[in-house]
Amino acid sequence: MLTSNAIHDPQTRQTIVRLLSSMGSAKEINQYLKRFSQLDAARFAVVKVGGAVLRDDLDALVSSLAFLQDVGLTPIVIHGAGPQLDAELSAAGIVKQTIDGLRVTSPEALAIVRRVFHAQNLKLVEALQASDARATSIVSGVFEADYLDRDRYGLVGEVKRVDLAPIQASLQAGSIPVIASLGETVGGQILNVNADFAANELVQVLQPYKIVFLTGTGGLLDADGKVIDSINLSTEYEHLMQQPWIEGGMRVKIEQIKDLLDGLPLASSVSITKPAELAKELFTHKGSGTLVRR
Numbered sequence: 001m002l003t004s005n006a007i008h009d010p011q012t013r014q015t016i017v018r019l020l021s022s023m024g025s026a027k028e029i030n031q032y033l034k035r036f037s038q039l040d041a042a043r044f045a046v047v048k049v050g051g052a053v054l055r056d057d058l059d060a061l062v063s064s065l066a067f068l069q070d071v072g073l074t075p076i077v078i079h080g081a082g083p084q085l086d087a088e089l090s091a092a093g094i095v096k097q098t099i100d101g102l103r104v105t106s107p108e109a110l111a112i113v114r115r116v117f118h119a120q121n122l123k124l125v126e127a128l129q130a131s132d133a134r135a136t137s138i139v140s141g142v143f144e145a146d147y148l149d150r151d152r153y154g155l156v157g158e159v160k161r162v163d164l165a166p167i168q169a170s171l172q173a174g175s176i177p178v179i180a181s182l183g184e185t186v187g188g189q190i191l192n193v194n195a196d197f198a199a200n201e202l203v204q205v206l207q208p209y210k211i212v213f214l215t216g217t218g219g220l221l222d223a224d225g226k227v228i229d230s231i232n233l234s235t236e237y238e239h240l241m242q243q244p245w246i247e248g249g250m251r252v253k254i255e256q257i258k259d260l261l262d263g264l265p266l267a268s269s270v271s272i273t274k275p276a277e278l279a280k281e282l283f284t285h286k287g288s289g290t291l292v293r294r
């Protein structure tokens with residue numbers, strides 16, 4: 001295993017470049033390594049992991065995240081659990097209802113939502129630890145939330161404040177913060193927060209250099225199911241949102257990415273890709289998956 005400060009050591013940097021050589025040229029990989037090594041730990045990357053990735057692509061996710069830690073880079077991970085919630089709620093006889101891509105959450109459903117989020121969070125943390133990565137489970141204390149619209153959605157939260165303390169503590173220990181998208185009101189009520197919403201809020205506060213959404217699809221898909229290379233929201237947003245093949249969850253994602261980019265400097269972008277291509281996205285000019293700009 002490489003040491004945690006490998007990125008600062010020229011010799012180990014060469015090893016990293018060799019490891020990544022199938023993805024890009026030594027020159028570009030070195031450029032990115034240098035740039036990332038100069039960033040404050042909290043400003044490197046926010047990686048949003050969809051529940052489908054935890055279900056279907058855990059091994060690739062774990063090795064991609066562990067690789068970054070080996071190199072001395074610590075991504076901040078925020079995850080969802082959509083498909084797992086669908087399965088567990090359905091098994092409990094709770095019929096799925098979404099409005100505008102958000103899950104209407106009753107008190108009965110919330111108990112299951114909390115349990116599933118905790119289980120999925122631990123699953124990722126334990127898988128990382130099993131491959132010798134350091135990871136910290138964070139299931140509360142980050143997102144102070146309020147009801148988004150209680151009559152409409154039930155126990156669904158809108159983030160009002162982000163507390164970075166648990167994340168900073170994890171980063172200081174060189175451990176990957178793995179954050180579940182559960183919110184909590186000032187009065188202590190736990191709320192279900194859509195993970196794309198939570199990622200958006202986290203990004204607004206941290207303003208990280210890289211923002212990556214890892215999805216089961218590996219990018220935004222066109223009508224034929226092919227990954228779209230890049231999207232410029234300033235010219236393509238309206239057109240995209242009119243497409244009948246953009247379904248509820250994807251619609252929320254695009255809206256959240258637009259809102260997220262609107263709050264960042266103009267040069268910022270969001271990448272939507274899959275775990276196996278995370279390093280390619282981070283260390284090459286070409287990147288991977290779909291690049292979203294505004």
Ligand code: X2W
Pocket residue numbers: 049050051052079080081082083085101102103156157181192193194195196249
């Ligand atoms: C989401 C939270 C999980 C999520 C839900 O209940 O499905 C709301 O819709 P993915 O896998 O990232 O989609 N919450 C309010 O966002 O997970």
